[in-house]
Amino acid sequence: MVFRRMTLGGLAFSCINALVLGLIVVMTLYPFLYVVSASLSEQLYIQQGRIGIIPMGFQLEAYKRVLEFPMLGRSYLNTILYTALGTAISLVLTVCAAYPMSRRDLPGRKLMTSIVLIPMLFGGGLIPTFLVVNALGMRDSIWAIVIPAAVTSFYVFIQRTFFEQIPLELEDAAKIDGCSMVQTLFKIILPLALPSLVTIGLFYAVNEWNSFFPAMIYLNDEKLFPVQILLRAIVIQNQTDQVLVDVFDDKNLLSESIKYSTLVVATLPILIVYPFIQKYFVQGSMMGSIKG
Amino acid sequence: MKKERWMKGITGVILISVTLVGCQTGGQEKAATTPDAKASEANKPVNANGKILDKQIEVSVYMRPRPESVESNELLWMKPISEKTNVNFKWLKAPADVNDYIEKFNLTLAGGTLPDLMEAPLDLLNKGGENGVFEPLNKLIEQNMPNFKKIIEQNPAILKDIKSDDGNIYFFPQISAVKTINLQIFRQDWLDNLGLKAPKTTEEMYQILKAFKEKDPNGNGKNDEIPFTTRSKIKGLLPFIEPFGVSFEEDFYVDNGQVKYTFTDAKLKDALEYTARLYKEGLIDKEYITNDQKIWESRFTNEVSGATFDSFPRLEALEKLVGKANPKVNLTGLTPLQGPSGIAPFTKSQQNLIKNGFGISSKSKFKTEIAKIQDWFYSPEGQLAMNFGKLGETYTMENNEPKYTDLVMKDKNNAPLIKMYELGHREFAYQWDIRYENAMVSPKLAQIRDSITPFIKPKYPVALSFKQQERDVLNSKFTEITTYKDEMMNKFIIGSEPISKFDDYVKQIDKMGIDAVLKIQQASYDRYLKR
Numbered sequence: 001m002v003f004r005r006m007t008l009g010g011l012a013f014s015c016i017n018a019l020v021l022g023l024i025v026v027m028t029l030y031p032f033l034y035v036v037s038a039s040l041s042e043q044l045y046i047q048q049g050r051i052g053i054i055p056m057g058f059q060l061e062a063y064k065r066v067l068e069f070p071m072l073g074r075s076y077l078n079t080i081l082y083t084a085l086g087t088a089i090s091l092v093l094t095v096c097a098a099y100p101m102s103r104r105d106l107p108g109r110k111l112m113t114s115i116v117l118i119p120m121l122f123g124g125g126l127i128p129t130f131l132v133v134n135a136l137g138m139r140d141s142i143w144a145i146v147i148p149a150a151v152t153s154f155y156v157f158i159q160r161t162f163f164e165q166i167p168l169e170l171e172d173a174a175k176i177d178g179c180s181m182v183q184t185l186f187k188i189i190l191p192l193a194l195p196s197l198v199t200i201g202l203f204y205a206v207n208e209w210n211s212f213f214p215a216m217i218y219l220n221d222e223k224l225f226p227v228q229i230l231l232r233a234i235v236i237q238n239q240t241d242q243v244l245v246d247v248f249d250d251k252n253l254l255s256e257s258i259k260y261s262t263l264v265v266a267t268l269p270i271l272i273v274y275p276f277i278q279k280y281f282v283q284g285s286m287m288g289s290i291k292g
Numbered sequence: 293m294k295k296e297r298w299m300k301g302i303t304g305v306i307l308i309s310v311t312l313v314g315c316q317t318g319g320q321e322k323a324a325t326t327p328d329a330k331a332s333e334a335n336k337p338v339n340a341n342g343k344i345l346d347k348q349i350e351v352s353v354y355m356r357p358r359p360e361s362v363e364s365n366e367l368l369w370m371k372p373i374s375e376k377t378n379v380n381f382k383w384l385k386a387p388a389d390v391n392d393y394i395e396k397f398n399l400t401l402a403g404g405t406l407p408d409l410m411e412a413p414l415d416l417l418n419k420g421g422e423n424g425v426f427e428p429l430n431k432l433i434e435q436n437m438p439n440f441k442k443i444i445e446q447n448p449a450i451l452k453d454i455k456s457d458d459g460n461i462y463f464f465p466q467i468s469a470v471k472t473i474n475l476q477i478f479r480q481d482w483l484d485n486l487g488l489k490a491p492k493t494t495e496e497m498y499q500i501l502k503a504f505k506e507k508d509p510n511g512n513g514k515n516d517e518i519p520f521t522t523r524s525k526i527k528g529l530l531p532f533i534e535p536f537g538v539s540f541e542e543d544f545y546v547d548n549g550q551v552k553y554t555f556t557d558a559k560l561k562d563a564l565e566y567t568a569r570l571y572k573e574g575l576i577d578k579e580y581i582t583n584d585q586k587i588w589e590s591r592f593t594n595e596v597s598g599a600t601f602d603s604f605p606r607l608e609a610l611e612k613l614v615g616k617a618n619p620k621v622n623l624t625g626l627t628p629l630q631g632p633s634g635i636a637p638f639t640k641s642q643q644n645l646i647k648n649g650f651g652i653s654s655k656s657k658f659k660t661e662i663a664k665i666q667d668w669f670y671s672p673e674g675q676l677a678m679n680f681g682k683l684g685e686t687y688t689m690e691n692n693e694p695k696y697t698d699l700v701m702k703d704k705n706n707a708p709l710i711k712m713y714e715l716g717h718r719e720f721a722y723q724w725d726i727r728y729e730n731a732m733v734s735p736k737l738a739q740i741r742d743s744i745t746p747f748i749k750p751k752y753p754v755a756l757s758f759k760q761q762e763r764d765v766l767n768s769k770f771t772e773i774t775t776y777k778d779e780m781m782n783k784f785i786i787g788s789e790p791i792s793k794f795d796d797y798v799k800q801i802d803k804m805g806i807d808a809v810l811k812i813q814q815a816s817y818d819r820y821l822k823r
Contacts (some may be wrong), residue, residue: 044616047589127402134403149425214390217399220384222363233359233388256586 010267039260046256066265071222071230079209079226084123086208088147090155091201097156099185102163120153133218143286144218145226149211155200162196198280202273209270229267231240302469344668345378349658352382354722355398359388360713369681375667376677388480401425406653409662411721412452414463417651418757421462426661427653436660439668440685442471453646453755455823457816463649464666464721468565469729472744474641476531476626477607479598482509484622493630494535494566498722501575520570521597522576523588526781528580528601530641531566535631536563539640542752543774543812550650551752551814553806555777556798562633564784565791567758572787581782595615603735605822608628625740628747636740639744640751650721658816668823679725696731708732713795755817763813776804 006014033053038046041134042057050056066072101113124132129148139145166189174184192199212228219225293371328340350375357363365374377556384407387393397412401420410417410426421427433441444451454465483500484492486507489784491497504519509682522528537559544551570576577583577597591597592614600610614621627636641784652662680694682689687694696708703711709732730738758766778795782790789797 044593044613047586047593047613048617049586049590049594062549127399130399130402139403216387217396222385229387 015169031191035260035263039257041257043256046260047069059257062261063265065258066234066261068233069234071225072227073226074223075230078224079228082142082145084203085142086150087201087205089146090150090204091197092151093161093183094156094159094200094204095150095197097151097191098159099163099189101156102160116153116156120157130217139218139226140220142224145211145214146208149207149214151160152204152207155189155203159193159196159200162193166192194245195280198277205273208271227266231262234262312370313578331608342596343376344665345661348378349661350379350380350382351409351658351662352384352409353409353410353789354384354386354391354397355409355650355718356386356390357383357388358710358713361388361718362714362716363718364716365439370716370718372625373674373677375596377668379661379665396557397481405653408653408656408658409532409650410653411648412463414465414646414649414755416464416747417649418456420651421456421460422458426462427654427656428462429464430459430461430650430661432652432659432663436815437670438665439667443467443670447701450645452823453753454649456552457757457819457823459812463651464669465646465649466719466721467507467723468645469724469726470741470745471642471645471748472601472641472741473643474530474601475604475607475740475744477600477602477610478624478626479509480596481620481623482620482622485509485511489819490626491629494532494632497532498566498570498575501570501628502573504598505573505575509598512595516596518577518591518597519575520599521583521591522600522602523583523585524602525581525583526778526785529576529785531626532567532570532576533560533563533630534632534639535622535629535635535637536560536566537631538563539751540599540644542611544752544810546752546817551810551817553810554800555781556801556806561791561794564781564794567785567786568607568791571785576785578786581786589613604737604744607740608737609735616714625744625820627743638748638749640749642748642751646755647719648721659703666721669720675723675725678720679720679728681712681715682719686712689781694725696728701731724817753820756813756820758812758816761783762812762816766810770809773804773806773809774799776802 030053034051037053037055038051039062040055040058040060042059045051045056072101097116099117101109103109106112113239123129131150133139138147163185170188170192171184174188179187208226212226212232215224215229240258363381363385364370365380370381393414394416397410397416400406400410406576412420417426421428433444444454450467451467454461454463456462478490480490482504486503486509488503491500501519506515508517510517527540532542538545538554538557543554545554545557546552546601567576571578577591579587581592583591588600589610592600592610593616595618599806602610604625608626611623612620615622617793627748630637650666652659656662657691669678674718676683676694680696681700682691685697686700687696700708700711700715705763733741781787784791784794784797
């Protein structure tokens with residue numbers, strides 16, 4: 001029905017549009033489907049390079065092997081804890097930094113901005129960072145995971161820009177109605193900024209979920225390990241320099257499939273979060289807040 | 293004013309988190325130490341006899357695990373060791389990946405509080421030792437380690453490799469049992485199909501690869517064969533180079549006490565010419581520079597390739613892999629080839645005598661104790677326990693020969709080695725037993741492996757050490773030379789640079805300062821000889 005009203009040019013545009021977007025969908029979706037299908041296929045077919053998006057030589061053994069790993073449950077819980085706690089801390093600190101910086105009447109705002117900007121351009125280096133974390137006594141504890149990486153300058157700036165878009169008049173109105181500054185933040189600003197908070201929260205959560213390096217260098221206790229460390233160990237299992245491990249056995253006959261199923265196990269949970277959060281991405285934030 | 297309030301808020305948050313951190317770690321430490329302390333008290337009166345140490349101690353260890361490793365003193369394999377030595381090992385979790393492992397090792401050194409015993413590549417331990425991080429072991433060996441002393445007295449080669457240039461020993465070595473590592477792997481069934489015999493010379497090799505290319509040994513009616521492939525880049529082409537008298541396995545070689553550079557040797561010119569000919573005729577995988585393990589395996593499983601150069605256990609690995617697609621597959625291992633110039637066949641591809649080392653932290657409270665338990669690891673009894681586990685459970689003695697039990701060998705995943713790790717087997721510093729390796733490979737493979745061993749020639753020592761100034765020169769000059777050399781080697785082989793340019797290439801290397809590098813190598817080599 002819609003097509004009838006279109007001009008020929010419009011129709012052509014829609015067709016090309018659909019084609020290009022469809023192509024992009026295929027391009028982004030294919031790797032995912034490939035990984036899933038490879039995780040369900042037999043090693044031989046993976047090695048021969050014959051797998052497409054349909055599994056060949058269907059097997060679930062690889063998943064069984066991955067899920068059998070003794071520490072998996074524990075490290076999954078750890079990861080969930082780190083992600084939840086880390087994201088919460090990150091959001092609080094990011095808001096605490098971004099909101100004042102968005103207020104134009106804040107004295108020394110430029111200085112603060114440049115201080116936040118520096119770590120975006122230069123890092124402290126691995127060993128100094130390690131020494132600081134070590135000296136603060138955070139090594140071998142959950143804090144080594146959630147504190148050092150708590151604030152990302154880039155997200156502070158995104159959040160600041162978002163706060164800046166909220167009209168000052170709103171704050172004035174709140175002030176007239178008797179809100180204190182903290183009340184204004186919690187009752188007016190944050191609800192309005194929800195879409196951006198959710199977005200940045202998602203960024204933080206994904207980073208936290210995928211991060212393995214801090215855990216690798218700061219943690220010595222297996223009980224604290226996040227799932228990524230464990231899964232990394234499974235993935236590299238076959239790339240060892242020890243000659244004797246080259247000796248083939250049935251477990252290694254699955255190694256490629258295991259790698260792929262590991263990828264699925266590691267990414268699926270965080271992937272599932274996206275659809276639930278998606279509505280915030282599209283929702284307009286300022287709808288009807290100021291009239292006239 | 294406003295700013296101040298904000299700043300206070302932020303400082304408050306930081307303060308709170310710091311205090312929290314303090315509480316957290318403190319609590320954990322307590323939780324971790326109490327049960328151990330209790331255990332040692334309980335054990336003391338009962339087990340004072342026949343143990344290496346009178347008093348139970350806890351030794352913290354940083355060592356490289358396998359992903360399957362289970363770290364516990366209570367497991368079947370580890371328990372007898374822990375009981376005999378009276379040591380409760382406390383493993384710090386280490387990454388299994390080599391690079392990650394070394395990164396964390398370096399950071400741990402930087403962090404200051406070191407575990408008692410640390411595993412690392414030898415040069416890192418020597419460097420740490422020279423900087424006072426690891427304890428010099430000479431005295432400890434002299435006073436507490438009769439078994440280890442015997443080993444190094446009987447094997448001067450080991451002593452030379454573990455001594456640092458300053459005359460001290462900073463680590464206990466893991467001593468390997470076999471030297472063979474890489475060999476040429478061929479499809480015996482392809483040779484049989486074509487009525488050919490395994491090649492002995494470079495000329496025969498050429499003929500056979502040509503036959504693989506042209507006579508359709510896989511029998512699919514298509515001319516799709518890529519006779520020789522590799523996953524090891526240019527090092528995988530070693531069997532075509534060594535017959536001419538030089539080896540990619542060593543950057544330097546010693547001729548009459550003089551250190552020389554391999555890659556400007558005139559013999560290399562002939563070797564490259566031969567290899568380039570094979571490449572040009574499509575006998576060597578055209579994509580050898582970019583091949584990875586996956587492509588390498590697919591060449592075999594798709595049955596387009598019939599020859600490679602790889603580590604010896606891979607022979608059986610490939611056989612099983614290809615066997616899934618074609619049960620008739622039969623692989624064999626070739627001995628090194630005879631070259632045209634009359635140099636006796638040899639190979640320098642070999643496993644290092646010493647794998648990794650273990651150093652004792654110079655701040656450890658238990659230096660003597662650790663030396664004593666290490667000595668037990670090297671003793672005949674300890675060697676059995678390390679290699680074979682628990683008598684009656686993981687191995688039995690038949691005619692004075694240890695043999696693994698079905699618990700290990702008939703594991704349900706058919707993975708004996710991995711099973712050992714799961715039972716608690718750990719690779720501490722001890723002597724590998726050849727029977728440990730034999731138990732893991734089939735008799736056919738053991739025989740092929742042993743057929744290569746006589747051809748192995750000693751290579752330029754890997755345990756050389758350098759002073760800081762020397763390292764700086766090597767880092768600047770030699771890195772540059774190596775990059776240029778790598779590029780040119782591949783160019784000569786794939787034919788984008790004619791062999792006639794070889795002399796120009798040598799001149800260029802001279803210009804880049806190979807002389808300075810050789811002088812350093814010579815000095816270091818001389819120091820090595822004097823150890």
